[in-house]
Amino acid sequence: MKQDKVLISIPAFNEEDNIRLTIEKVKEVCKGKGYEIVVVNDGSKDRTAIRAAKSGATVISHPFNMGYGVAIQTGYKYALENDFDLLVQIDADGQHDPKYILKMLNTLRQPGVDGVIGSRFKVETGYKAPIIRKIGMIFFNFLVNLITGKRFTDCTSGYQAYHKKILKFLTSDLFPCDYPDADLIIMLYFSGFNLVEIPMKMQENATGKSMHGSLRKNFYYVAKMCLSIFTIMLRRITGLATQ
Amino acid sequence: MLPVNQKLFFYGVAVLLLLFTVSLARKRKLRENYTLLWLFISLVLFLIIGEYKMLTGLAGIFGASPNSLLTFCGFVALLLLILQLSIMNSYQAMQIKNLTQKISLLEQKFYQNSLLKIKNKVKISS
Numbered sequence: 128m129k130q131d132k133v134l135i136s137i138p139a140f141n142e143e144d145n146i147r148l149t150i151e152k153v154k155e156v157c158k159g160k161g162y163e164i165v166v167v168n169d170g171s172k173d174r175t176a177i178r179a180a181k182s183g184a185t186v187i188s189h190p191f192n193m194g195y196g197v198a199i200q201t202g203y204k205y206a207l208e209n210d211f212d213l214l215v216q217i218d219a220d221g222q223h224d225p226k227y228i229l230k231m232l233n234t235l236r237q238p239g240v241d242g243v244i245g246s247r248f249k250v251e252t253g254y255k256a257p258i259i260r261k262i263g264m265i266f267f268n269f270l271v272n273l274i275t276g277k278r279f280t281d282c283t284s285g286y287q288a289y290h291k292k293i294l295k296f297l298t299s300d301l302f303p304c305d306y307p308d309a310d311l312i313i314m315l316y317f318s319g320f321n322l323v324e325i326p327m328k329m330q331e332n333a334t335g336k337s338m339h340g341s342l343r344k345n346f347y348y349v350a351k352m353c354l355s356i357f358t359i360m361l362r363r364i365t366g367l368a369t370q
Numbered sequence: 371m372l373p374v375n376q377k378l379f380f381y382g383v384a385v386l387l388l389l390f391t392v393s394l395a396r397k398r399k400l401r402e403n404y405t406l407l408w409l410f411i412s413l414v415l416f417l418i419i420g421e422y423k424m425l426t427g428l429a430g431i432f433g434a435s436p437n438s439l440l441t442f443c444g445f446v447a448l449l450l451l452i453l454q455l456s457i458m459n460s461y462q463a464m465q466i467k468n469l470t471q472k473i474s475l476l477e478q479k480f481y482q483n484s485l486l487k488i489k490n491k492v493k494i495s496s
Contacts, residue, residue, distance in 0.1 A: 167474075187478045189470055201471045208475065300464060 131212040133162040133232065136202030137184070138195060139219035143173040146219050150182040153217065153225040165205055166219070169198040175219075195285075196304035203289070203297040215288040223286045227327045231288040234325055241293045241320040244279070244312075245286030249326035259345055267309040267352060274360070275316045280324060282309040293320050303355055306348055310355035317363055372422045384415035411447075 135153050139146055146166065153164055166179035170192035180186045187201055199216055206214045213235055217223045223245065231243045247254040248264075256264065264283055271282045289297065296302070296318060303310050315322060372380070391408040394400035400408070418425055418440065429439040 185478065185482075187474050189474050191470075193467060193470055197467055197471065201474060204471055205475060205478075300468075304467060 130161070131232075131236070132210065133157075133160070134202070134206045134209075134211040134214045135162055135164045135228065136167065136199065136206065136214055136216045137164065137179075137219050138167045138169060138198035138202060138216070139171065139175050139179065140169040140192060140195075140198070141171045141173050141175060142219040143171070143175045143178055145221045146175050147178050147182050149217070149219050149221055149225070150179060150184050153228065154183065156225045156228050163211075165202060167198045167201045167205075169193055169195070194304065196302075196307045199285075199307070200298060200302055200304060203294050203302075206291070207294045207298050210291075211294075212291050213288065214291075214294065216285065218285050222330050224328065224330065227286070227325070228288075230325060230327075231286075234323060235288050235290055239321055240323055241290045242315065242322040243288040244281065244322060244324045245284050245327040245329070246279075246281035246324040247284065247327070247329050248280040249324055252326070252328040254329055259342075263345070263349060266349075270356060271309045271312050274313050274356070277316070279312060279322075282312050284329075286327065286329070296320070305351055305355075309352055310359060313356060313359050317359065372419065377419055377422075380415070380419045384412050384419065387415065388412040407451075 135157065137146070137149060137153075142149075150164060150166070157164075164184040166176070166184045166186050168176040168179065168186055168188040170189045176186050176188050187205060189198065189201065202216060203214065213232060215228050215231055217225060217228070227245055231245065234240060234243045264281070268279055268282055271277075271279050293315065296315070301314065303314070312322060388409065391400065391405055391412065395402070395405040422436070425436045425440065429436040432439060434442075
């Protein structure tokens with residue numbers, strides 16, 4: 128039986144303190160399986176790229192910072208260009224425990240599954256998010272569930288895995304590069320892809336850094352996400368295909 | 371009719387806009403499509419100043435003063451211009467994103483190929 132070609136994609140921006148440990152942990156979990164690890168260095172100003180390369184990962188460096196969404200899409204493009212069958216995406220900051228990679232891949236190999244999302248809230252894991260973020264998560268989960276009619280518990284999770292048949296879609300210009308969360312799930316659902324969630328425990332970010340950092344960014348995120356979902360719905364209603 | 375001093379002032383503004391546009395095009399600081407647009411705007415200015423009666427007549431249809439109509443039209447025209455620039459900007463941002471990703475992926479491929487070549491050379495020489 129042909130073995131799946133698997134890519135572990137790690138988007139990273141100024142993660143010189145965490146990247147080595149994250150790669151080591153991934154390597155430990157995937158020992159002997161021949162999975163490739165790619166770090167998408169999103170214009171880091173520190174030694175993220177050097178440390179990642181020294182740890183044995185393939186490094187793709189953006190010449191300047193393009194944002195999280197663009198970084199993960201570069202990972203998808205790399206997977207598509209190099210004909211990978213499955214892709215697991217994991218954050219570089221150590222929030223995502225690599226021990227779930229194999230579980231995600233096993234779920235992804237099941238027939239009819241196109242994507243897997245690691246959920247912090249599918250079962251009680253004791254994960255505590257700041258109150259503003261929690262309200263946002265509840266709101267967008269509600270919205271996604273209402274629109275898709277499915278039950279998603281963590282649509283802002285960045286711990287995801289995708290089958291190669293979804294990669295063509297993810298590498299197109301339809302991909303919402305500006306915070307791809309709830310809108311991406313809805314978009315994929317409308318395009319006929321099947322996403323499933325699996326429960327997992329995640330670490331809270333030790334540095335406290337978040338891409339939604341400031342209050343201004345939080346407001347922007349909520350407004351952008353609502354607009355993005357609205358336009359997806361509008362496209363669907365007006366018959367403008369999403370794929 | 372516009373008073374002569376006002377007419378001269380507005381003609382001056384229109385001429386300056388025209389000259390500035392041509393100068394920018396000459397220095398290649400303005401692309402042809404935008405040059406055409408700004409030349410058209412300065413021509414419209416000339417037309418309005420020269421045919422002020424037309425503006426007064428048009429304003430009469432809407433029951434507004436010529437100045438209010440002119441301000442309103444100018445405002446709408448600028449809004450449309452900004453919208454068009456936003457569309458262009460969004461399109462170019464997408465192109466820059468795709469280009470950046472392509473460059474990064476090619477750079478990685480180039481680096482990997484160079485490494486392979488070095489490894490092969492070492493193998494052959496040993």
